[in-house]
Amino acid sequence: MQVLSNNNLIQTDFSIKTQWDNGFTGRLDLFNTGETINDWTIEFESAFEIEPGMIWGAEIVSHEGNRYVLKPVDYNEIINSQQTISIYFNANKVNGQIISPTNISFDDDPSSTIETSPVNTPKPVAEIPNRANSDTLTPDDNLSADVDFTLIKDWGSGFEGKIAITNNSGSNIDSWSLEFDFPNQINNIWDAAIESNENGNYVVSHAAWNREIAAGETLTFGFTGNNSVISEPQNFELNGSTFTSPSISDSIYTFSNPNLQPELELNQNYQGRGTFYDAANPSGGKGASGYDVPVQSELDKIVAINNVQWNGSEASGAFLEVSGPKQRDGAAPIIVQVVDYLYERADGLDLSAEAFAEIAEPVDGIVNIEYKLVGPADDYVTAYGYSIGQGIVVEGIAETNPYYAAVRLNNHRYPIESVDLITNNGNLVELNRESDNRFVLNGNYPLNGAQDLLVTDIFGQQITLNNVNITNGSSADVVTGEQFNLI
Numbered sequence: 001m002q003v004l005s006n007n008n009l010i011q012t013d014f015s016i017k018t019q020w021d022n023g024f025t026g027r028l029d030l031f032n033t034g035e036t037i038n039d040w041t042i043e044f045e046s047a048f049e050i051e052p053g054m055i056w057g058a059e060i061v062s063h064e065g066n067r068y069v070l071k072p073v074d075y076n077e078i079i080n081s082q083q084t085i086s087i088y089f090n091a092n093k094v095n096g097q098i099i100s101p102t103n104i105s106f107d108d109d110p111s112s113t114i115e116t117s118p119v120n121t122p123k124p125v126a127e128i129p130n131r132a133n134s135d136t137l138t139p140d141d142n143l144s145a146d147v148d149f150t151l152i153k154d155w156g157s158g159f160e161g162k163i164a165i166t167n168n169s170g171s172n173i174d175s176w177s178l179e180f181d182f183p184n185q186i187n188n189i190w191d192a193a194i195e196s197n198e199n200g201n202y203v204v205s206h207a208a209w210n211r212e213i214a215a216g217e218t219l220t221f222g223f224t225g226n227n228s229v230i231s232e233p234q235n236f237e238l239n240g241s242t243f244t245s246p247s248i249s250d251s252i253y254t255f256s257n258p259n260l261q262p263e264l265e266l267n268q269n270y271q272g273r274g275t276f277y278d279a280a281n282p283s284g285g286k287g288a289s290g291y292d293v294p295v296q297s298e299l300d301k302i303v304a305i306n307n308v309q310w311n312g313s314e315a316s317g318a319f320l321e322v323s324g325p326k327q328r329d330g331a332a333p334i335i336v337q338v339v340d341y342l343y344e345r346a347d348g349l350d351l352s353a354e355a356f357a358e359i360a361e362p363v364d365g366i367v368n369i370e371y372k373l374v375g376p377a378d379d380y381v382t383a384y385g386y387s388i389g390q391g392i393v394v395e396g397i398a399e400t401n402p403y404y405a406a407v408r409l410n411n412h413r414y415p416i417e418s419v420d421l422i423t424n425n426g427n428l429v430e431l432n433r434e435s436d437n438r439f440v441l442n443g444n445y446p447l448n449g450a451q452d453l454l455v456t457d458i459f460g461q462q463i464t465l466n467n468v469n470i471t472n473g474s475s476a477d478v479v480t481g482e483q484f485n486l487i
Contacts, residue, residue, distance in 0.1 A: 054090035176240035192221035257346035272348025274369035276356035287340030294383035300354035301383035310341035324359030
């Protein structure tokens, strides 16, 4: 849509950068097709509410009813001719829907319009045509991109430029940074951040809202600086992590994934999207693994896995090492235990809010992650207070009786493949795994007293648990002292 502002024509465009169950990150672009603007405000009406403190590129002056008034921040108070600035914010959905802002109006101060040529003796303007300078980058086999520089305007005492990065690879690029040589001093930058500048060697990284460049997508950032442009930026070097999993901008509701095998493999790196949920107050009570909700201080150790790798509850209790944006910035990976699964998603993980905060900023909402199955060391303490070295924990099931024998296991180093009852004559009777991670005996009833169980992990390791009562109706935990070997 377009809105007129005195002697300027401002074009506005609203788009969605990412969304989750009950919220979204919105982007409002302002493109100045008229003269240079110094100081401005923008007003609009909205059915949504912007989350407190969750706005970038503007400040909220007032919010009365459904009417917002925003003003610029320090770096974008001036909008040069042909320049676009962007405002980002997190807001709530309305009845599950994203509603665009309406009745947008823009106000400026025409008396403070900046002259685009110097008042004093003009400095010579560099002979640089207003065109794109393009380099194709292929730092590794997975990352391929074009980087284009465009000189928007040069008025002698200053300039405005734009760099566009086009992802030509078949993978999404995450946590990107761009290094280049540029002799001019950059004063203001938007949609990116300057990490360093050493004698004209710049390192620029993503903003909070554009960490990912999806396959085939073009991302741009702009900047202004002093003096005429001496020479264009050159020697571009793009860095980042590549992800073949769905983009964070794609729908998170997926029910199949032909590229993902159901059974977890040890130390195999998997990629996907990471989200978070309120593990302290899960909507369904206990997770699908049947384990109790941990105490508040231990919630950072649990996760729900996608519907493919849940694999009929085989992933219950598995331990995963997870890395996200913070790990790509140098933080140590975290270890979490699978206690539930994502019915509506066929990739990645849904972490507890506490665990998510250790791999990304909560404002990110959806991020690209890497994870792998690991076997914790003996001294690792789980969310349920047991160390791995204490052995497998048998969780009693209250409704068991001599005619209903069932058991649930926790604290096992690796996922469990099967549980067998060892009969008095040494035969094995397999217990059936059910969707809530309990193993149930079909037949051989009535069954009284303690039994011996043969437990096999997904790598074929076997342990015998002696004198386990699976029919006594007790919900108490039994710590066995028996554990799978570390592979």
